[in-house]
Amino acid sequence: LTSSVGVAAIFMAIGGAGWLITWTGTDVWVQLASPRWVAGRTLSIYYALTYGGIAAGSWIWGAVAQNYSLTWALLRAAGALLLVAAVGIVLPVRPWEESDQESSDFRAPELALDLKPRSGPIVARVDYSISEKDIDAFLARMRAKRHAFSRAGARNWTLQRNLHTPSLWTETFRTPTWMDFLRLHHRLTLADKEVDQHLFALHAGDHPPRTVLS
Template sequence: MRTAIYDGLRFTAMSSEIKAAITRGTLFGLASISILALLPLIVRDQLGGGPVAYGALMAGFGTGAVFAGISNNLFRRILSQERLMTLSCVACAACSLSLALTSSLAVAAIALALGGAGWVTAWSGLGVSVQLASPRWVVGRTVSIYYALIDGGIAAGSWVWGTVAQNHSLTLALEGSAGALLLVAATGALFPLRERRESEPDPSEEFNPPAVALDLKPRSGPIVVKIEYLVAAENVESFLDLMRERRHVNSRVGARHWTLQRNLQEPVQWTETFRTPTWTDYLRLNHRLTEADKELDKRVLLLHAGEFPPQITLSIERPTGPNRKSEQSVPYFPRR
């Protein structure tokens, strides 16, 4: 269980697409939740209404959400994901600001319809971005991390805007929320939502487990992998650039303690080394590599100057000390 959780956290931390979606979602939830969290106060204190007014405003919010859901495919054909996220933030900011300034039930209902449309458009786009950026072997874990963090942002935002409304004013809380939503839209410059590539990041099926001379169990390990390359001096810089990408790829799918060494006696020889906790983890690592990762391997192979392919050596670490403590005789004391 711990290994599975660690793999999900590591993959999420090393995926720029997932990190951008989680960051934008958490900030959007924190800033936009004021619309729903403060709605009862808006109805009571600003509109002077009751349960019927509250229901009408929620109906307006739901109507906008339904319209956005129906039109979602059309929006995505004509607009990029980043543009849709920006428009969603602007729509929710306009909703929050309108609620802060109006005392009309009809205007508030129209504003909430706009906010509902922005709400659904933002969340649907972010959720799809996380799922499409995750291979099948880790998608459940990345989606769980995504929902945990955005729910945390929603919870924190509810407390923040409620505190502002209680200690200052309801109008200030809604205006602050509108300003925060515009800042979330601006964070696209730092955390852009990328468009999906034509090929999905699903694992490649082309891997045959190597033959080994030892009788390894699934939990045998740690496994040490060494790959030796021969690289000409004029290709060293290009080789290092590719190996930086390779380090990121291998670490993302489960490699640990990744290093690259250069032979001091024969400078043309380079050795890539990494470890996996068990034999099963090594097999999983290779099954998790995508077609795009395989293309990176081919680019590295083009820089290999040897007559034969790079030599791959698999080893298993063994401690030099005793595997277990020696058994000691336990004195027997008869009961009285």
């Protein structure tokens, strides 16, 4: 884009510094934004997409430069970067809060059997009594709970309505082992547990919902 070596060197130095700062900052941000128990998985996906994007971009813009011109390819690449930046402004990533990272104070339930860490599978059942006027709010909270529990490791999560007693709803999910059940609850954050508090507030029974394990 310029015939001056000095000007090109200055702008290449500025661009390289910006690239290094952005790359390092993004690495740190990904690690800080990821829950501790899934940080390794998040970083592996991030690096796979990053280096895969570099490889794909090198091939695409190399083909463009070969078939058109280097100037044309550089201008289009710069335009693509501006477009990505604009998308980031229009659709920003939700900033994480302390409640997203702070784990809940879960205590393992007392059992009549002496389970080993690999004992399982474990099936959990929770019964709720919900009045007709609260069903919409209950279902909305349950969708949030399903998302949180599935993310933390729950499998086969279901919500069933009793056909004989329509006010009775039963939530069930399973984990492969007892250790997986404990890990699931330790992975839930305080923000996730607030969903349970809202569900308990909607419960119309005389006693709070209790988790029954089998």
